[in-house]
Amino acid sequence: xxxxxxxxxxxxxxxAVDGVSFEVKRGEVLGFLGPNGxxxxxxxxxxxxxxxxxxxxxxxxxxxxxxxxxxxxxxxGYLPENAPAYPEMTVQGxxxxxxxxxxxxxxxxxxxxxxxxxxxxxxxxxxxxIETLSKGYRHRTCFAQSILADPPVLVLDEPTDGLDPNQKHxxxxxxxxxxxxxxxxxxxxxxxEVDAVCSRVIIIDRGKLVFNGRPSELxxxxxxAGSVVVRVRDREAQEVTALVAKLDEVDTCFxxxxxxxxxxxxxxxxxxxxxxxxPLAASLAATLQKEGVAFDExxxxxxxxxxxxxxxxxxxxxKEGQAL
Amino acid sequence: xxxxxxIWVIAKxxxxxxxxxxxxxxxxxxxxxxTGFFTFMMGNFFARGEASMASFFLWxxxxxxxxxxxxxxRLWSEERRSGSLELLLTMPISGxxxxxxxxxxxxxxxxxxxxxxxxxxxxxxxxxDPDGGVIAAGYVGxxxxxxxxxxVTSMTSSMTRNQVVSFITSVVVCLFLVLCGWPPxxxxxxNWAPAWLVDGVANFSVMPHYDGLQRGVVDLRDMAYFASxxxxxxxxxxxxxxxxxxx
Numbered sequence: 063x064x065x066x067x068x069x070x071x072x073x074x075x076x077x078a079v080d081g082v083s084f085e086v087k088r089g090e091v092l093g094f095l096g097p098n099g100x101x102x103x104x105x106x107x108x109x110x111x112x113x114x115x116x117x118x119x120x121x122x123x124x125x126x127x128x129x130x131x132x133x134x135x136x137x138x139g140y141l142p143e144n145a146p147a148y149p150e151m152t153v154q155g156x157x158x159x160x161x162x163x164x165x166x167x168x169x170x171x172x173x174x175x176x177x178x179x180x181x182x183x184x185x186x187x188x189x190x191x192i193e194t195l196s197k198g199y200r201h202r203t204c205f206a207q208s209i210l211a212d213p214p215v216l217v218l219d220e221p222t223d224g225l226d227p228n229q230k231h232x233x234x235x236x237x238x239x240x241x242x243x244x245x246x247x248x249x250x251x252x253x254x255e256v257d258a259v260c261s262r263v264i265i266i267d268r269g270k271l272v273f274n275g276r277p278s279e280l281x282x283x284x285x286x287a288g289s290v291v292v293r294v295r296d297r298e299a300q301e302v303t304a305l306v307a308k309l310d311e312v313d314t315c316f317x318x319x320x321x322x323x324x325x326x327x328x329x330x331x332x333x334x335x336x337x338x339x340x341p342l343a344a345s346l347a348a349t350l351q352k353e354g355v356a357f358d359e360x361x362x363x364x365x366x367x368x369x370x371x372x373x374x375x376x377x378x379x380x381k382e383g384q385a386l
Numbered sequence: 387x388x389x390x391x392x393i394w395v396i397a398k399x400x401x402x403x404x405x406x407x408x409x410x411x412x413x414x415x416x417x418x419x420x421t422g423f424f425t426f427m428m429g430n431f432f433a434r435g436e437a438s439m440a441s442f443f444l445w446x447x448x449x450x451x452x453x454x455x456x457x458x459x460r461l462w463s464e465e466r467r468s469g470s471l472e473l474l475l476t477m478p479i480s481g482x483x484x485x486x487x488x489x490x491x492x493x494x495x496x497x498x499x500x501x502x503x504x505x506x507x508x509x510x511x512x513x514x515d516p517d518g519g520v521i522a523a524g525y526v527g528x529x530x531x532x533x534x535x536x537x538v539t540s541m542t543s544s545m546t547r548n549q550v551v552s553f554i555t556s557v558v559v560c561l562f563l564v565l566c567g568w569p570p571x572x573x574x575x576x577n578w579a580p581a582w583l584v585d586g587v588a589n590f591s592v593m594p595h596y597d598g599l600q601r602g603v604v605d606l607r608d609m610a611y612f613a614s615x616x617x618x619x620x621x622x623x624x625x626x627x628x629x630x631x632x633x
Contacts, residue, residue: 110476113631136478146469148399150406162395163477165388191406207473 063088063123063137063215063245064109070117071104071269078104080269081118086262088214091241093260093277094249097375101269102249103143106219109247110140122215136164139213141221145204149193153184153203156192157210164211174210181236182206183229197224205233209240216246222255234258253367267375281365283373288339289330290346291318293359299325305353311340324358392479396487397494404457404495413457417499420449425506437514442506443524443600447564447592450535455556458492458539459549462627467547475627485623489540496532500525520602527599530612531592535560537619544626563615567591 064086071079079101086092096102107113109120111127111134120127125134147156157178161171179185182202187195192203201224208216221237222230237246238259250256256263256277263280265273273280281287294302299317302325306315311331318326331342343362350357404410421442425431429441465471474484510516539556546552565571567588575584592615595608 107472112472112476114628132478132480135476138476140473140476142469142472142476144469146473148403148470149468150403151399155402159395159399160477163392163479165478204473 064247065121066105066109066118067120068118069105069108069115069120071101071108071113072116078269079108079115079266082266082269082271083118084264084271084274086215086245086247088245089242090262091237091246091248091260093256093263094247094266095251095253095256095263095371096249096266098251100266100375102266103219105266106140106217106247106249107142110138110217111135112142136211137213138215138217139208139211140216141205141208141218143219145201145223147192147200147204147207150191152189152191153195153199154179154188156203157207160207160210166211174212178206178210181209183232198226198229201225202229202233214244216240216244218246218248220250221248222250222252230255253371256367265371265374272374277367280370281367282338284365284367284369285330286363286369287365288342289328289363290342291326291328291359291361291363292346292350292357293324293326294350295324295356295358297325297355299327302327302350302355305355306346306349309342309345309349311342311345326359328363389480389483392483393487393490396479396484397491400461400488400491401494404491410495413453414499414502417449417453418502420453421445421503421506424449437510437516439506439510439516439521439524440600442503443528446528446531447596450532451557451560451564454496454532454535455539455542455553455560457496458536459543459553459556461488461492461540462544462623463547463549463552466544466630467549471627475631481624481627482620485540485620485627489537489620492536492540493533496536497529500528500532517602520600523599523602523604526604527596527608530599530609531596534563534592534612534615534619537616537623538563541619541623541626544623563590563592565591567593 066085067083069079069082070077082101082105084092094102094106104113108115109122109127111120111131114128120134122134123137125137127134148159151159154175157175158171161174166174179188182205184199184202184206187199187203192200195203205218205221208218216237218237222233225233234255237248240246241259241261248255248259260277263273263275263277264271265280299320303315303317306312306327306329313330313332315327315329318328320326329342329346331340334340343360347357347360424445425442429444431441434441462471465474475481507521510521535556538559539552542555542559543549543552545555568591572584572588575587592611595611598605598608
């Protein structure tokens with residue numbers, strides 16, 4: 063549905079986006095990650111046709127965003143950063159206006175407006191002017207206009223910005239539900255959101271694409287991914303560490319905390335040929351049992367996204383620094 | 387067909403936004419007070435002893451010089467400042483439809499203000515036997531003049547996100563359009579510039595075209611002048627809006 067090829071954007075002498083390519087299919091929710099100023103919003107503005115790219119192409123559902131702009135834009139619902147709207151209009155008036163620009167008239171228009179007012183919980187403020195709304199309502203009004211015409215493609219720049227935890231939860235569920243039948247791009251810097259809604263992740267840093275894959279692949283990159291934490295009782299920590307280190311799968315093992323009665327150990331597995339952590343929990347538990355070591359807690363740690371995010375973006379940044 | 391309906395949708399929203407704030411009413415009251423003041427006090431309406439609206443239309447180029455930029459200054463600068471431009475230009479409509487729609491809305495607003503000067507016509511008709519054709523031509527001229535200033539304001543408004551800058555720039559450009567045929571201005575050029583340049587600059591002036599219509603002469607060349615300034619300014623608005631995005 064969305065195909066971006068080799069996108070480049072210059073702002074005067076400054077290169078904001080440098081050769082970004084990716085594709086989003088129907089049924090996918092793509093998470094767009096990156097530090098502030100990495101080029102996320104600029105890329106989204108090129109995808110929606112607001113900024114003409116300095117190089118490269120974007121096609122939406124087979125329509126080029128520059129050459130066949132109207133057909134391409136008709137297929138895209140867009141929530142810009144900061145959720146702009148016309149402050150002097152009422153919520154209902156604004157949504158009607160957007161519906162009319164999408165060619166909806168009469169009954170179809172009223173139905174579309176009523177439906178999004180319902181899905182986005184805007185009923186209490188339907189007749190209020192947008193300038194009098196709280197940030198959360200304003201944001202949801204702009205979100206409502208993006209899904210109003212039920213477009214097959216959604217581009218949402220920070221869709222949960224400024225919402226309270228309940229509203230965030232609602233919006234994420236909504237995105238997840240719509241993601242089954244649409245192609246969606248969301249940008250965010252909340253990593254738990256990626257976990258909650260995205261089926262694929264792209265990270266850009268300084269205008270360059272540095273990661274494109276599934277959230278689980280991203281997590282596997284974390285040094286913590288697949289490591290097992292175990293709490294052993296009534297044994298010397300050093301003794302157990304030596305025992306565990308003999309296992310084939312184990313890379314390192316260290317003591318996290320220790321008191322008179324118990325010790326908490328973290329066991330990091332070796333990685334296989336594809337750089338995935340080898341499964342460890344079962345063999346570790348078997349060994350401990352065989353040796354008669356009592357333990358009352360044992361679990362495998364998932365990788366942590368913020369950990370990976372930091373490694374990927376920071377290391378790319380410092381590489382850049384060295385090159386200069 | 388769909389182009390017309392898109393323009394209509396844009397224009398309807400824009401016109402609605404004028405009346406959503408007190409600006410529209412304040413503007414209309416000021417406009418009517420000022421036209422009255424200029425016509426009767428400065429134009430010596432009664433002392434002229436003739437049943438015509440000449441003293442009414444006489445002041446319009448000067449009055450519009452400030453009032454029209456005040457109406458049009460927010461057209462694009464406000465969209466740019468608030469970010470709604472991003473929303474508008476990613477809708478499935480083309481840029482020129484948005485430009486024309488917004489321009490027509492502001493022009494319709496000015497036309498409405500002008501229509502509210504109808505008591506003038508009644509006054510003149512009551513006092514004597516005016517020439518209806520001249521009055522109609524006068525209104526057409528005044529309407530076209532307002533549209534020309536407004537198109538210029540649309541252009542200056544697309545250059546900046548600051549309404550004040552937009553206002554001042556358009557006043558200056560419109561002032562140039564008023565004064566460029568005036569002898570002191572042409573005299574400034576005549577000593578050093580070639581004759582074609584002096585004539586060229588002088589021909590830019592709105593005044594001869596406006597005066598023609600005030601005498602009741604509807605000349606196709608005057609119409610062409612107003613239309614071409616408007617088309618040029620609106621086209622430039624589109625170019626400027628695009629340039630900002632190209633970066």
